[in-house]
Amino acid sequence: MPLSVPTWPELLGSATRSAVHLEMRDSYAVDYEKGPFAQWRAGFRHDPSDRASWWRPWLDLIQETVGRGVVVRRARIVSEPVSEYTHFLYDGTFTNVAAGEQVRWLPRRQASDIALPGNDFWLIDDRLIRWNHFTGEGASAGGEMSDDPAAVKLCGEAFEEVWSRAIPHDQYQIR
Template identity: 60%
Template structure:
C-alpha cells in the first residue's frame, strides 16, 4: 500500500533496528539549507571543535535515534568530479558522523551494475520505505511510504549492494 508519508520525525521515532538512506542526486535544493550552502560557497567551513556552530536539530534527532540502538547508515552515489553541492555535503559530513551516522560514497560509474530504484529512499527496519521525490533542479516535491514486501526487498538489496561497493567517508577523497 502506498500513502503520503507521515512526518520524518515520526518514522525515525518508530524505528527500532535500522534506518538506511540512499541518496542518488548530485544536487538538492533545500531552502532551509540554503544559508549554510551560501556560507560554504563564500568560504566558511565549520570548525569540528566548535560543536555549537554546526549542531542542528537534525543531528540531535540522529544522535537520539542511534542512542536507542538504531543503526543509521547513509550511502551517496555521486558523479565525479563531484558537483559543488556534493563537495559542500562532503565537507559537512563530519557532523553526521559525530551524531552517529555511518556514511559511504560510491562513484556513479561504479553503480552501473547495481539495480537501483528510481528515487532516493529511506528504509526503516527493513520493511517500510519512504521515497523522496525531487524536481530536475533538486527541489523537494514530496514523498510516499510503502510497506510492500517486494519494494522493501528491492530497496534493501540495492542499499546493501551500494554500501558494499562504496568507500567509507574517512577514506573517500574528492
C-alpha cells in the same frame, strides 16, 4: 490506500533496528539548504571543535535514534569529479558522523550494474520506505511512504550492494 507521510521524528522514532538512506543526486535545491550552501560557497566551514555552532535538530534526532540502538547508515552515489554541491555535502558530513551516522560514498561508475530504485529513499527496519521525490531542479517534491514487499526488497538489496562497494567517509577523497 496510500500511507501517510510521518514527520522525521515519527519515522526515525519507529525504527527499532536500522534506518538506511540512499542518495543518488549530484545536487539538491532543498530550500533550507540554500543558505548554508551559499555560505559554504562564500568560504564558511564548520569548526569541528565548535559543536554548538553546527549541532541542529536533525543531528539531535540522529543521535537520539542511534542512542536507542538503531544503526543509521547513509550511502551517496556520486559522479566524479564531484559537483560543487556534493563537495559542500562532503565538507559537512563530519557532523552526520559525529551524530552517529555511518556514511559511505560510491563513485557512480561503480554503480552501473546495480539495480537501483528511481528515487532516493529511507528504508526503516527492512519494512517501510520513505521515498524522497525531487523536481528536475532538485527542489523537494515531497515524500511518499510504501510498505510494498517488492519495493522493500529492491531498496534493501540496492542499499546493501551500494554499501558493500562504497568507501567509508573517512577514507573517501573527493575528486
